[in-house]
Amino acid sequence: MKYIFYYLIFPGFLFSAVIGLLAGWIDRKVTARLQWRIGPPWHQNFTDIIKLLGKETIIPEGARFTFLFSPYLGLISAVLVTTYLGRSMISPLESFSGDLIVFFYLLAIPALALIIGASASRNPLASVGASREMKLVLAYELPFILAIVAVIIRSNGVIQLGQIIRQQLFFGSNIFSFSGFLGFLVALFCIQAKLGIGLFDIAEADQEIMCGTLIEYSGLPLAIFKLTKAIMFYTLPLFIIVLFLGRDLTPVFLIAKYLMLLGIVILIKNTNPRLRIDQALKFFWRVPTLLGVIAVILALFGL
Amino acid sequence: MDIIKKAFTKSIWVFHLSVGSCNNCDIEILDCFTPRFDLERFGIQLIGSARHADALLITGAMNKKSVPRMKKVYEQVPKPCVVVACGTCACSQHMFRFSYNVAEPLDKILPVDVYIPGCPPKPEAIIAGIVKAMDKIKKGK
Numbered sequence: 001m002k003y004i005f006y007y008l009i010f011p012g013f014l015f016s017a018v019i020g021l022l023a024g025w026i027d028r029k030v031t032a033r034l035q036w037r038i039g040p041p042w043h044q045n046f047t048d049i050i051k052l053l054g055k056e057t058i059i060p061e062g063a064r065f066t067f068l069f070s071p072y073l074g075l076i077s078a079v080l081v082t083t084y085l086g087r088s089m090i091s092p093l094e095s096f097s098g099d100l101i102v103f104f105y106l107l108a109i110p111a112l113a114l115i116i117g118a119s120a121s122r123n124p125l126a127s128v129g130a131s132r133e134m135k136l137v138l139a140y141e142l143p144f145i146l147a148i149v150a151v152i153i154r155s156n157g158v159i160q161l162g163q164i165i166r167q168q169l170f171f172g173s174n175i176f177s178f179s180g181f182l183g184f185l186v187a188l189f190c191i192q193a194k195l196g197i198g199l200f201d202i203a204e205a206d207q208e209i210m211c212g213t214l215i216e217y218s219g220l221p222l223a224i225f226k227l228t229k230a231i232m233f234y235t236l237p238l239f240i241i242v243l244f245l246g247r248d249l250t251p252v253f254l255i256a257k258y259l260m261l262l263g264i265v266i267l268i269k270n271t272n273p274r275l276r277i278d279q280a281l282k283f284f285w286r287v288p289t290l291l292g293v294i295a296v297i298l299a300l301f302g303l
Numbered sequence: 304m305d306i307i308k309k310a311f312t313k314s315i316w317v318f319h320l321s322v323g324s325c326n327n328c329d330i331e332i333l334d335c336f337t338p339r340f341d342l343e344r345f346g347i348q349l350i351g352s353a354r355h356a357d358a359l360l361i362t363g364a365m366n367k368k369s370v371p372r373m374k375k376v377y378e379q380v381p382k383p384c385v386v387v388a389c390g391t392c393a394c395s396q397h398m399f400r401f402s403y404n405v406a407e408p409l410d411k412i413l414p415v416d417v418y419i420p421g422c423p424p425k426p427e428a429i430i431a432g433i434v435k436a437m438d439k440i441k442k443g444k
Binding site: 028032035036037038039040041044047048050051053054055056057058209210211214215216217218219222 | 306307308310311313314337338341343344345346350351352354355357379381382383
């Protein structure tokens, strides 16, 4: 009963969806203000979701059952990550050893769900989007692992979220060391690629391949994909905060840190054009991977 | 049901379909999303895929080749959706009326909900047309 409450209401589905949609609104509003527009009202993303619930769901001819199954797969795993992250922030002692590995796999599932859904939809543009998403996953996962490994080494090699939070509580946030700072930079780029915004809006390129992976979705499944994206928009910055800025996790500081991260991501998004997929691949395998390796080596030396 | 209808009026995603226009209407439509007019205030977005669309914005006097394609796109849009004829060409074929390659007027092919006349219509006229579309949804389309 308690776990159902955790999963559906407080650190889980409802809470994260509301915060994620509000964060999405902040993104749209700041973008609009940067372009000298007014921007949508605060409830715009909620309105979009509610509207999509009232639309017809069209299933393309010959689509497999994975077409309707994959949105739920993505949502379920995103909510699971959020719930667990929230719980281990509230009570760090509840976390179990090796949970970061679970995290890492669960965070990859929403992208996989996109790929599965797009491949099931039998649309050529969706398949282009799916192949791009796949390449992007290959590109960003390695530096992301390296950044996390640097953090793990800094907390004496314990693969446990609660332990990482405790370590930072005693010895200061990871970002204020050399390895932590490099890891933070790497992770910042990786979450942008995971969210698929700004520089790395490659798989879902609106103007180029018409929403790519999402092109055949309408109605409820599209709403679920949007919700998944909103939840990831809440979870990933939070994850970065816990890993690198985890010293003070009281609500006021947490919100301030979250807004700061959001601001950085939005500014990068608005001042840079979208990369091509080969440029993104080159970028990730050269700069962040190298930085990640340096971060791991520095962490091994205790810097 | 009511809240969904209300949400529909506040978040119209537009799929812009040109069936042989001279590009003037298309430029004016893009003008609606510039800082001066900023239709995103009302939740209106241009969207790439017809599957996401709530409104089909059709510009141009359609020629015989583009009619079957247009019907196909209309079938791809999930219902309920609004069909908007933008520009005099789409409304009444304008000066192409007796042209050899032009098909029937738009409203004999698709159920048009809103007409926006003008050659090209000003952004103000397009916004007025969108308000009309909202009213039509509210009255229960």
